[in-house]
Amino acid sequence: MKRGVKIGVWAGAVFVIGLLGAVYWLLANTMPIGTGHAAKTICSNVFISQRDPQQVFTEDIAPVHMLFAPIRFSVDRDEKSVTSTALGIFKTKAVFRPGCGCTVVKRTTEPDLRRQQFMQTGPRVFDHRANDLPWPRGNGGPASPLPAGVDAEKLKAAMDAAFAEADGARLRKTRAVAVVYDGQLIAERYAPGFDASMPLLGWSMSKSVTNALVGILVKAGKLQLQTPAPVAEWPPGDPRSKITLDQLLRMSGGLEFNEAYAPFSDAVSMFYDSYDFAAYAAAKPLEAEPGARWHYSSGTANIVARIVRRAAETQDRNYFDFLYRELFDKIGMHSAVFEPDPSGTFVGSSYVFATARDWARFGLLYLQDGVWFGERVLPEGWVAYTTTPTPKAPLGEYGALFWLNAGSGKNRDQCKWPRVPRDAYYASGFQEQKVIVIPSRNVVLVRLGNTTVRSAWSDEDFVTNVLAALPDEKI
Numbered sequence: 001m002k003r004g005v006k007i008g009v010w011a012g013a014v015f016v017i018g019l020l021g022a023v024y025w026l027l028a029n030t031m032p033i034g035t036g037h038a039a040k041t042i043c044s045n046v047f048i049s050q051r052d053p054q055q056v057f058t059e060d061i062a063p064v065h066m067l068f069a070p071i072r073f074s075v076d077r078d079e080k081s082v083t084s085t086a087l088g089i090f091k092t093k094a095v096f097r098p099g100c101g102c103t104v105v106k107r108t109t110e111p112d113l114r115r116q117q118f119m120q121t122g123p124r125v126f127d128h129r130a131n132d133l134p135w136p137r138g139n140g141g142p143a144s145p146l147p148a149g150v151d152a153e154k155l156k157a158a159m160d161a162a163f164a165e166a167d168g169a170r171l172r173k174t175r176a177v178a179v180v181y182d183g184q185l186i187a188e189r190y191a192p193g194f195d196a197s198m199p200l201l202g203w204s205m206s207k208s209v210t211n212a213l214v215g216i217l218v219k220a221g222k223l224q225l226q227t228p229a230p231v232a233e234w235p236p237g238d239p240r241s242k243i244t245l246d247q248l249l250r251m252s253g254g255l256e257f258n259e260a261y262a263p264f265s266d267a268v269s270m271f272y273d274s275y276d277f278a279a280y281a282a283a284k285p286l287e288a289e290p291g292a293r294w295h296y297s298s299g300t301a302n303i304v305a306r307i308v309r310r311a312a313e314t315q316d317r318n319y320f321d322f323l324y325r326e327l328f329d330k331i332g333m334h335s336a337v338f339e340p341d342p343s344g345t346f347v348g349s350s351y352v353f354a355t356a357r358d359w360a361r362f363g364l365l366y367l368q369d370g371v372w373f374g375e376r377v378l379p380e381g382w383v384a385y386t387t388t389p390t391p392k393a394p395l396g397e398y399g400a401l402f403w404l405n406a407g408s409g410k411n412r413d414q415c416k417w418p419r420v421p422r423d424a425y426y427a428s429g430f431q432e433q434k435v436i437v438i439p440s441r442n443v444v445l446v447r448l449g450n451t452t453v454r455s456a457w458s459d460e461d462f463v464t465n466v467l468a469a470l471p472d473e474k475i
Contacts, residue, residue: 003396017114022405033263034067035092036104036272043094043102047080048353049198059173061186063452066202067263070263081110091426099124099444100320100346101339101353107275108342111455116306117346118309119320124329131229135185136361137373138400139196143184150186154469155179159189161465162447170456171451173431175198176356181362181470182445188356198351203429206299208340209327209362210348211386211401213308214249215370216326217298219379222311225249230307233282240282241291248304250390257281257297267298276343294392298349301401302341305348320346330374331365333358350429358447363427363444387425403428417460424463432457441467 038061045056053075061068073084080096093105099119106242134140146152164173175194179187188196202209217223225246234240243253258266266284274280280300288295320338323346328336335358339351354362365371366386370378389396389406395414396406405424407415415422425434432451436459437444445466451457 013389030089031067031086032092033071033268033272033404034065034071035084035090036094036106037061037064037088037260038068038071038073038420039082039092039094040102040104041042042084043077043082043096044201044339044351046075046082046463047096048101049200051193053082055193059450084464086264099337101337101351103342104272106273106342113342116340116344118318118340120324121318124324124334135357136183136364141185141196143186146186147182149471150181151469152329152355155187155466158462158465158469159187162462163189163191166458167335170453172449172456173451175450176354176446176448178360178365178444178446179466180360180446182442183368185357185360189438190356196357197335199337199355199358200433201429202354202427202433202435202448203350204298204301204354204360205359205427205429205433205435206338206348206352207298207401208427208435209352210301210305211249211307212327212362213312213323213348213366214245214304214401215306215378215382215386217311218382219376222314223307225385229253229303230310231282231303233279239286240290243326245304245307246400247290248300248307250294250393251296252291252294252390252392252397253300253302254286254290254292254295255281255297255300256284256287256289257295259297268303270299274341276345276346277302277305277341277347277349278341292392294390294394294398296398301349302345302347304401306345308348309345311419327377330375330377333361344371345406356448359446359448360444363437363446366425367437367439367442367444387423399425402426417463419460420463420467434459436463438467441470441472443467448475 007183041057042053042060045051046053070086071084073082075082081093083093085091094102095105095110095113096102103113105113124227131139159177162177165171177189214223226244228241229243229245229248247253261267270277270280282305309319312319316322323338333354336354338346340346366383369383370376386400386402387404387406388399390398396408397404397416402425405416405420405422407422421438421440423440424436424438426434428434434451447462
């Protein structure tokens with residue numbers, strides 16, 4: 001063989017080896033995202049929502065990204081875990097624990113996860129006699145007769161529209177809708193396979209639940225908004241040590257964080273390759289002075305969640321007792337489950353499950369200025385603080401872990417939903433999860449679904465359709 005041919009053969013071999021190495025490197029950094037998401041999603045929906053695992057994979061996982069196509073999974077109902085694999089090489093396991101849902105086994109061991117003691121040590125006990133009472137004190141269905149002034153035909157039409165599928169290429173996939181007017185549940189509907197007793201994931205609506213927990217701790221004097229946030233990774237002298245809790249709640253801390261949901265992004269690395277989500281986000285450098293810009297970040301919400309945990313642990317060794325006693329059980333959100341990361345901190349950015357009725361209870365708490373049947377749960381002025389636009393949010397669209405319809409200036413086209421009252425504010429999550437509060441119309445709306453094509457669902461149409469059926473109240 002001539003020397004030139006030999007060199008060509010070797011060069012080709014080196015190229016092929018390098019290409020194979022690059023392909024493996026890419027797979028090693030992407031497939032664990034798919035297996036992690038699949039294991040966690042199936043685990044939570046099987047053991048919290050009691051859904052069929054194959055249905056979960058087909059409806060909730062496979063359509064999201066082509067990355068999930070080669071994934072296979074197995075469910076162990078005895079040990080309450082789900083294992084997902086890809087290409088026979090990559091494997092991820094998620095485990096269920098009563099009271100706190102599912103967690104991916106990442107940078108720890110399954111025995112260590114199961115030994116964690118941050119959750120309640122015993123079963124939660126409720127007064128089941130409340131099932132005979134009207135919502136929200138009990139689990140009674142929609143009010144009958146409807147309150148005065150409610151147009152039953154228009155209300156039915158609004159519900160029909162929320163579930164209608166006019167475009168097969170852009171499916172809405174609405175799963176649950178609840179309408180609360182004047183403190184009463186006046187309408188609800190569920191897609192086939194879903195019902196009033198099924199907890200569903202709120203995704204980033206969890207951020208708004210984290211807002212409530214901060215408010216409770218502020219009321220108790222355990223947290224202060226305008227002082228530097230207590231974050232161990234930011235010692236005195238570190239430029240990040242100037243970030244206040246208020247700035248974190250308003251997504252104005254200035255930390256670098258890539259919220260994109262794609263391989264190598266911060267959000268994906270945090271959720272599927274981290275032990276302590278807050279530590280991952282807190283390690284990020286500043287890319288703007290604290291308070292100088294608004295930048296939406298799930299990492300920031302998880303820093304807040306760990307702050308909540310540390311403050312709660314000063315009074316509750318098993319701090320999940322605090323979450324349930326001071327918020328969920330106090331307002332009757334008995335279905336709620338707040339899932340933790342592997343370190344044991346609840347994932348304040350993303351992982352609350354609750355029924356549509358319980359999500360509506362959460363919205364009603366805010367509509368009632370943080371008061372629940374005469375008891376002040378959130379501090380006085382907390383809702384006003386929460387719904388005050390963040391200075392650097394360009395369209396006045398964000399408050400403190402809640403989205404706003406406030407807009408900027410007098411031009412209504414500059415707000416998120418021009419046809420919706422400007423005082424509307426809402427919790428919002430991936431795939432169009434919503435809890436919408438409209439004080440001027442005395443309304444709370446809940447929509448839960450699986451909308452993978454964003455343009456398939458219009459919040460503005462949903463809200464205006466419902467409001468057309470209600471009395472035209474003003475502030």
